Amino acid sequence: MAVSESAISTPPGGRGLSLTSKRILRHLAILATLLIVWELSTRLGLLDELTFPRPVAIVQSMYELYLVQGSIWWHLFITIAEVLAGFAAGSALGIGLAIIVGLNPLVRRFLKPYVIVLEATPRIAVAPLLIAALGFGWSSKVAIITLVCFFAPFVNTLSGMLNVNEEAHQLFRSLGANKRQIFMKLMLPDATPIIMAGLRLAMASALSGALVAEFISANEGMGVLLKRYTASLNMASSFACLLSLTALGFLIFRTMEAIDNRVVFWRKDERAATVGRRRAAAWHRKMGA
Amino acid sequence: MNAVARPVEREETSAGAETVISGRNVGKTFGNGAVVALEDANFDIPKGAFVSLVGPSGCGKSTLLRLVAGLIERSSGSLTVHGKEIDGPHEDVGMMFQRATLLDWRTSVENVLLPTEIHRKPTKADRQRAIELLTMVGLKDFAFSFPAQLSGGMQQRVALARLLQTGADILLLDEPFGALDEFTRERLNLELMRIVGEVGATTLFVTHNIGEAIFLADKVMVMTPRPGRLAHVVDVPFARPRELDLQQTPEFNAMVAQVRDILGEH
Numbered sequence: 001m002a003v004s005e006s007a008i009s010t011p012p013g014g015r016g017l018s019l020t021s022k023r024i025l026r027h028l029a030i031l032a033t034l035l036i037v038w039e040l041s042t043r044l045g046l047l048d049e050l051t052f053p054r055p056v057a058i059v060q061s062m063y064e065l066y067l068v069q070g071s072i073w074w075h076l077f078i079t080i081a082e083v084l085a086g087f088a089a090g091s092a093l094g095i096g097l098a099i100i101v102g103l104n105p106l107v108r109r110f111l112k113p114y115v116i117v118l119e120a121t122p123r124i125a126v127a128p129l130l131i132a133a134l135g136f137g138w139s140s141k142v143a144i145i146t147l148v149c150f151f152a153p154f155v156n157t158l159s160g161m162l163n164v165n166e167e168a169h170q171l172f173r174s175l176g177a178n179k180r181q182i183f184m185k186l187m188l189p190d191a192t193p194i195i196m197a198g199l200r201l202a203m204a205s206a207l208s209g210a211l212v213a214e215f216i217s218a219n220e221g222m223g224v225l226l227k228r229y230t231a232s233l234n235m236a237s238s239f240a241c242l243l244s245l246t247a248l249g250f251l252i253f254r255t256m257e258a259i260d261n262r263v264v265f266w267r268k269d270e271r272a273a274t275v276g277r278r279r280a281a282a283w284h285r286k287m288g289a
Numbered sequence: 290m291n292a293v294a295r296p297v298e299r300e301e302t303s304a305g306a307e308t309v310i311s312g313r314n315v316g317k318t319f320g321n322g323a324v325v326a327l328e329d330a331n332f333d334i335p336k337g338a339f340v341s342l343v344g345p346s347g348c349g350k351s352t353l354l355r356l357v358a359g360l361i362e363r364s365s366g367s368l369t370v371h372g373k374e375i376d377g378p379h380e381d382v383g384m385m386f387q388r389a390t391l392l393d394w395r396t397s398v399e400n401v402l403l404p405t406e407i408h409r410k411p412t413k414a415d416r417q418r419a420i421e422l423l424t425m426v427g428l429k430d431f432a433f434s435f436p437a438q439l440s441g442g443m444q445q446r447v448a449l450a451r452l453l454q455t456g457a458d459i460l461l462l463d464e465p466f467g468a469l470d471e472f473t474r475e476r477l478n479l480e481l482m483r484i485v486g487e488v489g490a491t492t493l494f495v496t497h498n499i500g501e502a503i504f505l506a507d508k509v510m511v512m513t514p515r516p517g518r519l520a521h522v523v524d525v526p527f528a529r530p531r532e533l534d535l536q537q538t539p540e541f542n543a544m545v546a547q548v549r550d551i552l553g554e555h
Contacts, residue, residue, distance in 0.1 A: 167386045174358045174384045175407045175455065185403070189394050266393045272435045279396055280433035287416060 053236035056244070061236040072225065076244065079214070082138060082208045083252075086145020092201055094153035095195060102161025103183070119155070123148050124212055131217050140191040140219070141213040148209035149202040156198030160191025193264045200256045207249055222248075243251065306335035309459060309491045310357060317352050317517075322364075325516035326352040329366070332510060332519060339485060339492045341502035341509045344477055344552065349517020350495045350510075354461050357493065369555050370459065383457035387464040389444035391436040397423060397447045398432040403454040415454075422450040425484060442466075442473040449481070451490060460485065460492045467496070473499035475533060478505060482531065499548050511551045521551045 011117040013210045036265045041047045042054045053061075101108050134140035164187050167218040172182045214223025222245055229237040317327040327349035334340050342350040355361045356368055367374065370381050382402070391400045401419040405411045408546070411419075423432050425445040436444055445466060452460060465481075466474040471534045482505055485492050497500050502509050509523040523544065527535060535541055 165390060167388055168390045170355075170358075170360055171384060171386070171390050172407075173360055173378050174382065174461075175404050176378055177407045178381060185406075186392070189392065192394075195353070266435050266437060269438070272438060272465055276396055276433045276435060276438075279399070283398070283416070283433070287413065 001101060003249055050233060053239055057236040061234075062243070065237060072116045072222075072241070072244070075204055075220055075222050075225045076195060076248070078138070078220045079207075079210050080248070082141045082145055082213075082215045082221065083203075086142045086209065087149045087206045089142065090146040090149025090164055090206075091153040091199055094150045094155075094198070094202070095157045098154045098157035098161060098189060102158050115154075119151060123151070124209070127213055127216055131213075136217050136219065142216060144213040145206050145209045148205050152196040152201035152205075153195065156194045156201075157191060159192040161187060162188060193267060196260045196264055199221045203256050207245070207252060211245070306337070308333045309336045309338075309371060310334040310493075311369045311372075312353075312366065313368075315353070315356065315363055315368050317349070317361065318364045325335070327356070327517040330519040332492060332522065334493070334508075337489050337491055338507045339482070339505055342493060342495045342512060343497065343499055343502035343509055344512030344520075344526035345497060347514035347517065348512035349514070349519075350395055351463055352514050352517060353512075353519075354384075354463055354493060357459070358384055358461055369429065369544060376478065380455075381457055382459045382461050383452040383455035384461045385445075385448050385463065385465045386451045387467045389436070389441070389448040391444055391447055391451075393479060395437050396433045396435055397428060397439070397450075400436070401450045401454050403451060404459035419450070419454055422453050423447070425487075426450045426480065427451070442468050444471065445477060445518055446480075449484070452554055453484070458490050460490045462492065462494045464495055474501075479533070481505070482529070486529065497554075499545050500536055500541075503541065503544050503548065504531065509548060511548055513552060523548060523551075 036054070038047070038054050042049050042052055101111055124144075126147060130143045131140045132148070134143055168186055168190070169182065172186055172210075177185070210221065211223040211226075214221040215227055218224050222241060226238055226241040229235075229241060261268055261271055265275045310332075312330050312332045315327060315330040316325070318325050330349075330353060342353060345352050352361070356363050357370065357375065357384075365377075369375065371377065391397075392403065395403070398416075398419050401422055402411050402415065405415045405419075420429070420432060423429055426449050427445060428446050428450070431439060431443060431447075436447070439447065448465070452462075462481075463548045466477050469477065478501060494502070494505055503523075503525055506525050509525060510519055511521045511523060512518060513520045525544065527541070
């Protein structure tokens with residue numbers, strides 16, 4: 001076991017490493033060329049500086065925003081908090097409701113038409129209505145994101161609940177399992193991959209939802225900041241905001257991916273091998289004690 | 290009416306062996322009687338017997354298996370296990386299906402422990418037993434592998450170990466190796482015979498392969514479709530342990546032909 005572990009942790013010789021670094025260098029060179037061309041075209045007047053601020057100016061305003069003024073941190077925090085709160089509420093509602101609906105054929109029959117109608121409604125179109133109802137503060141933003149984050153987890157969880165492997169279900173019944181055991185030991189873990197896929201979709205749309213909500217009407221948040229800078233034609237700062245949002249989006253995507261890999265470990269060979277080794281160790285400890 | 294195809298009313302049980310599963314005029318219809326899945330089945334299965342159920346699709350063999358498991362309710366007749374009428378899933382039987390139906394998020398040994406977990410918290414002895422069973426099916430080194438890391442044949446071996454972990458004395462196998470390639474299937478059939486012999490369980494084995502049905506069994510229940518009927522019970526006289534080349538003997542082939550005749554008449 002120790003042998004296989006060390007085989008995984010050590011990269012196979014130095015050749016692979018130099019290949020990666022070569023690739024990184026090549027990409028950096030392309031990026032640098034692009035940035036230089038952009039910078040020069042603006043300086044030479046080929047690009048309108050008003051719409052295409054120079055990369056150097058964007059970096060300068062990044063520095064200004066983050067290290068000199070610092071108020072962008074607060075706006076970032078607001079947007080992230082809205083996204084997390086809305087995501088948590090929306091996915092909890094979606095998953096919870098889907099489980100109830102999935103386990104009760106009767107509820108399913110009565111609820112289905114409403115779900116279909118709601119699903120056909122463009123979510124963002126409801127945003128102004130929610131703002132009218134809940135005001136300009138954070139609660140309307142969270143409500144909009146909740147709505148945006150509700151459907152993917154709901155639909156996916158429901159399909160997970162309804163598509164339980166029939167033979168596995170019979171197996172559990174023949175073993176004398178009760179409803180709770182069938183749910184906890186079969187249906188829920190079986191639906192986890194598709195639920196996670198729904199959560200990833202929801203999270204991906206949460207940030208966009210937050211920004212649209214903030215565009216419509218808000219006092220703080222990255223959407224407000226971006227709109228304010230664009231309105232005052234401070235394009236360098238607008239681009240700095242955009243870059244920050246890109247970084248945030250990337251971070252969210254990567255975090256969700258990492259969580260997915262951990263939760264649904266059996267779908268990834270490497271993770272499965274690691275978890276298998278860990279469980280083997282735990283087993284032997286238990287049997288030895 | 291051909292002499293071979295005498296409809297079986299009451300199969301005489303071999304002297305001395307206690308009857309474990311017994312059916313009298315067992316019938317099952319679906320859709321308020323619109324579809325007759327099984328009609329008037331009469332049979333007695335003695336303790337420790339290996340019985341194959343063979344027939345084309347729609348002959349009611351899987352229905353009969355699920356009736357014995359208590360997964361579905363019979364529409365008519367009487368069906369007993371150990372002398373008790375079946376009225377729902379019960380602990381005397383363990384099931385195995387064409388697909389291994391392992392839980393992907395559990396290692397082999399955790400899958401084997403599932404039947405125990407349903408009833409109580411597994412003890413150290415249960416865990417030891419699970420490892421022993423995995424050793425018995427030749428998967429000791431894969432106890433902590435996940436199903437996705439195993440081949441189809443290995444997955445069915447885990448399913449077999451899980452089946453044995455139930456401790457049930459009646460094993461219900463629904464085309465357990467039907468999805469595997471010919472070679473793997475033959476090897477697993479041999480192992481199945483050995484293991485079932487060691488455990489001494491009464492086995493009902495559903496298949497649509499006549500050769501396989503005869504090769505494995507002490508008795509072959511031949512079933513015919515539309516409506517599902519138990520047409521004939523053939524006793525298989527070949528001594529155990531059986532080797533694969535038994536299937537090349539004239540006696541074996543004569544028996545295959547006999548079963549084919551019964552099926553062909555309906």
